[in-house]
Amino acid sequence: MVQYSAASPLQIAVVGHTNTGKTSLLRTLLQDTDFGEVSSRPSTTRDVSAAHLLLKGEAVIALYDTPGLEDGLGLFAELERIQESKFRHDGPAQIQAFLATELAQSEFEQEAKVLKQLLHSDAALYLIDARDPVLPKYQDELDILRRCGKPILPILNFTASTESQAPAWMDALARVNLHGWVEFDTVSLPAYGEKPLFEHLSTLLPSARELLRTILAEREQRRAHKxxxxxxxxxxxxxxxxxxxxxxxxxxxxxxxxxxxxxxxxxxxxxxxxxxxxxxxxxxxxxxxxxxxxxxxxxxxxxxxxxxxxxxxxxxxxxxxxxxxxxxxxxxxxxxxxxxxxxxxxxxxxxxxxxxxxxxxxxxxxxxxxxxxxxxxxxxxxxxxxxxxxxxxxxxxxxxxxxxxxxxxxxxxxxxxxxxxxxxxxxxxxxxxxxxxxxxxxxxxxxxxxxxxxx
Known part of the structure; x- marks a missing residue:
């Protein structure tokens, strides 16, 4: 069993398209209204920012707020070109090869920051604005992220909105073999709170199951005391x-x-x-x-x-x-x-x-x-x-x-x-x-x- 600590925390990357609520999710999980910048402007987050969840005062989970993915279509096409070479069946190697290109430092600089962080993380929370229709650019983003070889937990945000298209997103996720997701509105919290998020994440990360359960129990106890x-x-x-x-x-x-x-x-x-x-x-x-x-x-x-x-x-x-x-x-x-x-x-x-x-x-x-x-x-x-x-x-x-x-x-x-x-x-x-x-x-x-x- 892996022992997580401040020196070696569980690392979770929060990823997704521009303006889907990545920073908002972190504010809600951290219960901190000051973390990052939240607005309706695209690309509010330009660099990777780290925050931590504590267990008995020790930072045991590192959460990384990443820039928004902006050009999934273009990046997908570039990776398809790399795939035709010797990395055809090695997704992480394809991503590493891409990160070594000049395009990763220029045209796809923001996307490169996201992919680099995901490669160094244990899992990803993929934020989806459930109000948006399922478009090819989002499907390309999912395919790109999956090539990093890390567990991905889709988070359907803004599900409380009357414009939510959650059922369409659930169907689209199932078609790319992502059958586990969480509906979690970062603005208007569901009655069950954050429990499903931690439970689904523990399923994807068996080595961190005990840690996640302990943190969830502590947070629920803290809420009761509050x-x-x-x-x-x-x-x-x-x-x-x-x-x-x-x-x-x-x-x-x-x-x-x-x-x-x-x-x-x-x-x-x-x-x-x-x-x-x-x-x-x-x-x-x-x-x-x-x-x-x-x-x-x-x-x-x-x-x-x-x-x-x-x-x-x-x-x-x-x-x-x-x-x-x-x-x-x-x-x-x-x-x-x-x-x-x-x-x-x-x-x-x-x-x-x-x-x-x-x-x-x-x-x-x-x-x-x-x-x-x-x-x-x-x-x-x-x-x-x-x-x-x-x-x-x-x-x-x-x-x-x-x-x-x-x-x-x-x-x-x-x-x-x-x-x-x-x-x-x-x-x-x-x-x-x-x-x-x-x-x-x-x-x-x-x-x-x-x-x-x-x-």
């Missing part, structure tokens, strides 16, 4: 907002308090957003979520806008209306005006008994003439919905994607409504659990238990 960390970030956000409490005595203070709370909640959500993007290795400067939208890392739609609630299918409950009707010091509906002083902010005041009964708040402040203002449950549900939608979108987004990430604004169902209800009850009764209340914040095992209800 998803768990994301859930915790969201749970901490929801706890901070649900427990956030401002106490006032004078009615004249209410509007100022409400505006301050809205700003604080928006800032706290922004902090969560940035940490989620960092967790999934995306730069906030290149992410735009125009629906609930994030542009340059900031939410564009107003968290406290009625339109935002409507987009997520969240309705203001009876408790809000009842609180307003009972003379709550914050006008919860505010005469139908857009947001204004206290829209969607819940107030424990006056006759708002339903709110108090629901959250179990004690009435000490009422007796003393103070009012506790807390964020309404509808806002908390909205926060939960759009963080959940964002996480789903990030999990499906390839690191090669350059188009803005757009959410669907669909309502997300709570995995456990009963646990969420318990979470709210505990949070409401413990304002000191909110880090937004920095003066009174106190961490504890009970606070941790509350967070764990949602993790």
């Amino acid at each position: 998803d768990q960390a994301a859930k915790r970030l969201v749970a901490e956000l929801l706890l901070d907002v649900a427990a956030f409490t401002v106490t006032v005595k004078e009615k004249s203070q209410h509007e100022t308090a409400v505006n301050t709370m809205q700003a604080a909640v928006k800032a706290r959500e922004q902090e969560c957003l940035e940490r989620l993007l960092e967790l999934y290795s995306f730069q906030k400067t290149v992410v735009n979520l125009p629906e609930v939208a994030v542009s340059a890392g900031e939410w564009e739609s107003d968290l406290f806008s009625p339109e935002t609630f409507k987009a997520f299918g969240i309705k203001a409950g009876k408790g809000i209306a009842a609180g307003g009707a009972a003379g709550a010091s914050v006008d919860l509906l505010f005469g139908g005006m857009t947001l204004g002083a206290g829209t969607v902010i819940g107030a424990a005041a006056g006759g708002a008994w339903q709110t108090w009964q629901k959250y179990g708040r004690n009435l000490k402040h009422k007796v003393q003439g103070y009012y506790d203002i807390q964020i309404d449950e509808a806002v908390i549900r909205l926060l939960a919905a759009r963080q959940q939608e964002l996480i789903l979108a990030l999990n499906k987004r390839g690191h090669a994607a350059v188009e803005p990430l757009r959410l669907l604004n669909r309502e997300q169902k709570l995995a456990s409504p009963d646990r969420f209800k318990r979470f709210l009850l505990m949070a409401r009764d413990n304002p000191d659990w909110s880090s937004i209340n920095s003066r009174y914040f106190e961490d504890s095992s009970a606070r941790e238990a509350c967070i764990n209800l949602l993790v």
